[in-house]
Amino acid sequence: MNTHTVSPLQPISLPFNGSSLIEASAGTGKTYTISGLYLRLLLGHGGQSPLSCEQILVVTFTNAATQELRDRIRKRIQQAFKRFIGLPTNDEFIEQLYQQTPEEERSTALKRFDLALKTLDEAAIYTIHGFCQRVLSDMAFESSLLFESEFTLDDSEYLHHAVRDFWREVCYSLSPTIAGLVSNHIATPDLLAHKLRPLLGAAQAKLTITPSQFIELSENLVSSINRFKKSWIDEQAQTYELLISLPLNGVRFGKKADGYPKLQLQFEQLSLWAEHGQGLPPSKALEQLALSGLKLNKGGEIPTKEQAPLLDQIERLSSAITEIIPAFLVRAQQGIKQRFNEQKQQRNLMTPDDLLVTLANAIDTQGSQLSQAIAKRFPIALIDEFQDTDPLQFKIFNQVYQPIDANSLPSTAVSNTSALGLLMIGDPKQAIYAFRGADIYTYIAARNQTQARFNLATNYRSSAGLVHAVNAIFNQHHDPFINQAIPFDLVNTPPSAANKVIIESPSHQQAQATQTENNNAALQIRLLAEHKENGLNKTDARQMLSDDAANEIARLLTLAAQGNCNINGAALRAKDIAVLVRDRNEAAVIKVALTERQIGAVFLSRDSVFNTNEAAEVALLLHALAAPKDERKLRAALATQLFGYNAEQIHQFNQHEAVRQQLLDQFMQWHELWLHRGVMPALLRLASDTHLVSRLLSQAEPAQNDSLTDDDDDNLTDNSGERRLTDFRHLSELLQQKATELDGSSALINWFEQQLIDASGQDEQQLRLESEQNLVQIVTIHKSKGLEYPVCFVPFISLARSSSRRPDPLLYHDDTQLVWDLNGTDEGWDKHKQEVLAEDLRLLYVALTRPVYRCYMGIANQSRQLKAGISSQLYQTGIGYLLGITDKSCTIEDIVNRTQALAQLDCIDVSLIEACAATALTINATNNINYCAKPLTRGHSTPWRVGSYSGLVKHLPHEKTQPGADDEDFSQETNPLLNVENDNVDAVEFNRFSFERGANAGSFMHLVMELFDFTQAETQLQDAIINAMKQYGFDTDIWLAPLHEWYQQILTTPLPLNEQHNIYLANLAPQQVLVEMEFYLPLTQLKANDLNQLLTQYGYEAGFSFDTLKGMLKGFIDLTFEYQGKYYIADYKSNHLGDTFDAYHLGALSKAINSHRYNLQYILYTLALHRFLKLRLPQYQYHTHMGGSYYLFLRGMTPSHPGSGVFYDLPPQQLIEQLDALFTTPDTINSLVGNTSSVQGVSTC
Incomplete structure (x- = not known):
């Protein structure tokens, strides 16, 4: 052990060469010290050569700490700069640095500070993982790393696949006995992943079992069970007599007068299993009949192994069974880790843990070459929060900055080898992150290797009374941290x-009622x-x-x-007070108590948002939104607190067709929004439509269960409205972000549910602050580390x-x-x-x-x-x-x-x-002021907004408000089969005319058209129909064949091009079509009267009534395609006009077009395409390039009835140009005829 003494740190004279450890007790100015040392290194103060920001390596362990260090160092350089231009300073260290800098060198020092401020954004201030990533990226050749490695924070998807691969390859091949034992403890791959997650990263941990033991132990257990069965059948009679003779405590074995003894019941169950059972013996029988499990009256003697060989076998069999699961976990850890790493290698991915392992391995394999390259680039390293290190992290820095013989280095290694140094700064008394892999024993081992040790022993944070109190609390025990290597040194105060x-000055009455003798x-x-x-x-x-x-x-x-x-001199405020807790369970209890006293509070934690009730409920919402026809999933969503339905409302959903249909339509609308805009817009629209904000904010008090026991901590949650609303929005954002990386709603839901089982706790997943008001702060102790609060409660x-x-x-x-x-x-x-x-x-x-x-x-x-x-x-x-x-x-x-x-x-x-x-x-x-909204006293101005075709036509007298109303007449039954008498069901023909009607069916029909290449219908159409049917809940056994035939006819129905030629959808190649083209048409001002006047002028149905629209008009064109140099619009309609093809002749289609004002729809589409082509085609001419609009009534399309279901129109060029001008210069409606000079833009997405 290194026996160096600990010296008080003098930052102005600390030597930089070699390895040094600075132990900084809480509040002693650790960050201040680091920034001061940084100033010295910039100037070369102390004899070493000056270093640039890019050469001084500063490492800490969180992104927040990295940013704080960067900010503090910047401020310190600014303060030093001011002093060196002659301004006074209150900073004692900077004053010392100024005085010790020779006058003739101060101008050079000023230039270095100026350069540092300009280049600080490039400073080598990293997290530990950021440092590893930078080294591996910049030194890819030296580290033998692939140049194009991709870094990811979320490896859960690959772990998910690795676990399932292992489960499928290994668990399915286990014997029934071992498989049953494993499934009793670990029922699913997800539970296995959750149990193994920390073990997968424990590269430095010693395991008490080897992976090979699992096979051996499994085989031995199966053999032991078979042997025991035979022994029990042959020798149970002797064991029975033995048990009768024993003075068993509380039971009378073999006697039934006082009821059937439980021990005898276990004996007989074991006998029954031995003769007829499969798999494992009854667990209770093993527990109670094992030698060690026998309970005898006072004075009784446990039989020996020789006297009770079967009971001894049970003892050994129980031990053999308990060894299987630990051995399985080690086997699984090895197999899953191997598969996990292989998947990442195949995709060239690296996680934070991989960065550490890869750099450590590179340093090992490359010998001194990589270490010297790192040391040359960063001659000095300052490692902050070193008590949070682990063996792998210390190994990296120890190998790079180990004592180096200057003669062994190339002359170009560093400019001054004596300045090569490693400074570790930390406080072992604050090592509280073992759950994240921090290892206090690594810190202790590192300290014993350092060449010099220093400490900071003056607390600049707390009052003198608090510092003395903490000294007294910890100094009363000779070994206050249960480790002689972590002593408690008394701390001083300035x-x-x-x-x-x-300063408290309560009234006399309050003093008598509440003050103790030493209340201050x-x-x-x-x-x-x-x-x-x-x-x-x-x-x-x-x-x-x-x-x-x-x-x-x-x-x-x-x-x-x-x-x-x-x-x-200022009054104490609520936000000056912090309540420090271990976890969210304690936080929930104190928040309830504060709420009862009308005291607002906010909870700050490092917990993952996926550990909240809201996350579990959002999962149910996602399932319902992804499958809006599945009423079971809908009921589960309705029962969540986020949706807010009570039992009576759910009963109404079950019993009343109108209520059910309304909700099904609403879920379908949200589902469509998810498909077209993304999951977050869908969730936010759901929140708006169901008044989620007002409902949650009305829930002022967190919930608490009075019947909780000591083992029920996980049932406590903070259910306050602001907290829950913040979590809901946070989860929506995470989902939207992840959706860009995954393919489809199923993959997104799988990822989300995996997070519920094994939340990573990454920064972006940590619970957010729900309010920034003047509130008491409830903070976990882990979150509070490094922070300070005027008043703290640690209850x-x-x-x-x-x-x-x-x-x-x-x-x-x-x-x-x-x-x-x-x-x-x-x-x-x-x-x-x-x-x-x-x-x-x-x-x-x-x-x-x-x-x-x-x-x-x-x-x-x-x-x-x-x-x-x-x-x-x-x-x-x-x-x-x-x-x-x-x-x-x-x-x-x-x-x-x-x-x-x-x-x-x-x-x-x-x-x-x-x-x-x-x-x-x-x-x-x-102090409790009730606020209310001021009454509105003036008219409502028309704001800038985004409108749509649906918004323009919704005020027509005949129009319905249900989603998809533009495709269907909702006065008709949504499913015509419901009208058929039971006796005639077998006679019903399942075809396009009897297919379901309504928004759900319309969305299904549209989706099918989007899922396949028209020219590859022979191979792709059936799969497209099946996938759409699964999503919308249609029965494939009934509908697949008729739908497949129907869509084949749609593709081969002629679309009239001219008198001699037709277009067929089946001939349109992918490069000719654009599906669901989104557009935004800018509007200066659009009035209903102006639009009506223009449409009527050209013979189109009008009669629109809507508020003046300023902003944008948006829409989606189902299909835009090019054919022989012209560009066409196609819109799919699912309207049911009748049960024969004759009902879909041109006259009937024109009537439907006029009734629903589809003419305005395709005129707007034409305008959008017109603007788009003007921007894209250099020689664009309307009459040359614009082909027109086909409105395809899908139910009526068939090659056998040419023209059935197909409506075509090409709006006059003058109409489109005048409408173009109307959107931008509305006041010139009466002078638009012939005006074609205005060229406007269109935004497409």
């Missing part, structure tokens, strides 16, 4: 810290005095502590509102994490080696609990060092009733350990006695809080 106080102490310890005879469970303790904290917050804010609670730190159930697997360290214990040994369990307690101490340290002025810490004697008496859980917590509580016998009196020494200090107050004192205090009502 003189200014004495002025950091909260910096650290307030609140002991919950609870004397329940059956103990104080976690749920009750959490609620009481929450009430006490909320009461005190209400008291402080009430005083502040009266001008009687101030910080630095739940004394509540133990559940330790009654062993995690599977166990994680702990054997010396410095991380061990993944899948056997669950007692020794491993003890080590694991010790490390959990050590981390709890570090969490306590982080929490107590966040506040600036005051901290409140709650302590409750959480306990449970056992047969032996009350069992306290406080010894399992960090604060219990520091108070010297080492066992389960602790009482509230013991806690009071152990805090007496602390209570003697002026900086600490210990209060005993009675549960009955938790009355609801509320902030002064004068």
